Amino acid sequence: MTTPKEPWRQRDALTDLYYMEARARLLDVAAFLDRVDRAPGTDDHRLRSLRAALSFLNDGKADRTRRILESWSDPSVAPADSADTKGATGAWPKL
Amino acid sequence: MRYIEPHAHMVSRTTDDYTAMVTAGCVAVCEPAFWAGFDRCSVDGFRDYFRQLTEIEPRRAARYGLPHFSWLCINPKESEDLGLAEDVLSIIPEFLDKPNVLGIGEIGLNKNSRNEVKIFERHVQIAVEHDRLILVHTPHLEDKLKGTKLILDILRNAGVRPGRTLIDHVEEHTVRHVLDAGHWAGITLYPESKATPARAIDMVEQYAAERLWLNSACDWGHSDPLAVPKTALEMRRRGHSATAIDALIYGNPLRFLSQYSGFKVADHVGGSV
Ligand SMILES: [Zn+2]
Numbered sequence: 001m002t003t004p005k006e007p008w009r010q011r012d013a014l015t016d017l018y019y020m021e022a023r024a025r026l027l028d029v030a031a032f033l034d035r036v037d038r039a040p041g042t043d044d045h046r047l048r049s050l051r052a053a054l055s056f057l058n059d060g061k062a063d064r065t066r067r068i069l070e071s072w073s074d075p076s077v078a079p080a081d082s083a084d085t086k087g088a089t090g091a092w093p094k095l
Numbered sequence: 096m097r098y099i100e101p102h103a104h105m106v107s108r109t110t111d112d113y114t115a116m117v118t119a120g121c122v123a124v125c126e127p128a129f130w131a132g133f134d135r136c137s138v139d140g141f142r143d144y145f146r147q148l149t150e151i152e153p154r155r156a157a158r159y160g161l162p163h164f165s166w167l168c169i170n171p172k173e174s175e176d177l178g179l180a181e182d183v184l185s186i187i188p189e190f191l192d193k194p195n196v197l198g199i200g201e202i203g204l205n206k207n208s209r210n211e212v213k214i215f216e217r218h219v220q221i222a223v224e225h226d227r228l229i230l231v232h233t234p235h236l237e238d239k240l241k242g243t244k245l246i247l248d249i250l251r252n253a254g255v256r257p258g259r260t261l262i263d264h265v266e267e268h269t270v271r272h273v274l275d276a277g278h279w280a281g282i283t284l285y286p287e288s289k290a291t292p293a294r295a296i297d298m299v300e301q302y303a304a305e306r307l308w309l310n311s312a313c314d315w316g317h318s319d320p321l322a323v324p325k326t327a328l329e330m331r332r333r334g335h336s337a338t339a340i341d342a343l344i345y346g347n348p349l350r351f352l353s354q355y356s357g358f359k360v361a362d363h364v365g366g367s368v
Contacts (some may be wrong), residue, residue: 017101017332018293040347065294072208073240083175083206088236 049091096120098344102310119324119355122360128167138182166200168270174214200230204242229260243269284322292326
């Protein structure tokens with residue numbers, strides 16, 4: 001187990017290191033949602049799952065990244081009958 | 096700094112990338128067989144590819160003083176065609192004794208289909224029969240969690256020794272499953288999908304780091320052959336010691352890969368990290 005030395009464990013040090021990047025990314029997400037909302041059309045499964053994941057960000061619980069990834073995952077268990085496509089879209093299409 | 100790049104598709108990269116990697120401290124590179132961006136139409140295409148991985152690319156890397164190793168398989172994207180897949184499986188043993196071949200990989204699943212599962216199981220069988228290491232690719236995005244669980248079940252049922260198998264492209268929702276099953280886990284550093292340097296280090300800090308490695312998985316797509324040394328720099332910014340960084344980017348891959356007796360690294364030119 002690698003143990004980072006102080007002071008990077010401290011909240012203020014981590015904030016100094018990552019705050020501006022997180023701020024910029026949050027604004028990018030907000031601008032993306034504004035952009036698609038201004039455009040005509042309806043949400044597909046990717047947009048629906050992205051909007052749904054926003055609630056994890058401010059629920060005060062741990063492991064947000066893991067829980068968001070799980071929420072976008074195919075929940076089925078059995079192998080698919082065939083691979084009708086090679087690609088993945090980022091969120092389970094039936095969401 | 097010294098590091099091992101345990102997953103890079105060098106046939107898709109330029110000689111400038113070799114120069115940059117070696118300059119950054121790379122002392123060995125490992126190249127799994129993968130999808131070429133199109134489906135090959137016959138077994139002969141794979142025979143040529145395996146020659147490239149076991150003869151041509153090691154020669155190219157040697158010009159930079161860099162030992163090059165490879166993993167062989169038919170990747171899951173081309174495993175839907177069972178006939179072709181069986182043909183390719185039949186030629187793999189011809190190449191297994193080449194000195195730079197680490198084992199079978201990157202096998203795994205892509206869309207978690209029945210045929211992919213079948214061919215994954217056949218690869219595992221070959222690895223077990225020949226007592227070789229295994230490198231497993233886990234599916235992309237929404238298919239990763241389901242695919243990882245299927246893969247872990249298959250490996251358990253096949254009686255594979257977990258310490259000789261590395262399961263790659265783990266993220267926050269799969270890393271615990273892989274480590275708890277006793278396997279090694281690989282974190283792939285990609286600009287958009289998979290993990291960023293910051294998220295990779297979060298995982299390293301939270302889980303027992305002894306069975307984790309980092310890789311760039313650089314190929315012909317959006318990827319960075321210097322992702323591992325750049326993540327080392329990020330670890331320094333986070334306050335990790337030079338010793339801890341060296342253990343993660345050099346010591347760990349060295350321990351896993353040295354289970355193949357032919358694995359070796361170049362003398363690195365720099366001092367300590
Ligand atoms: Zn790969």
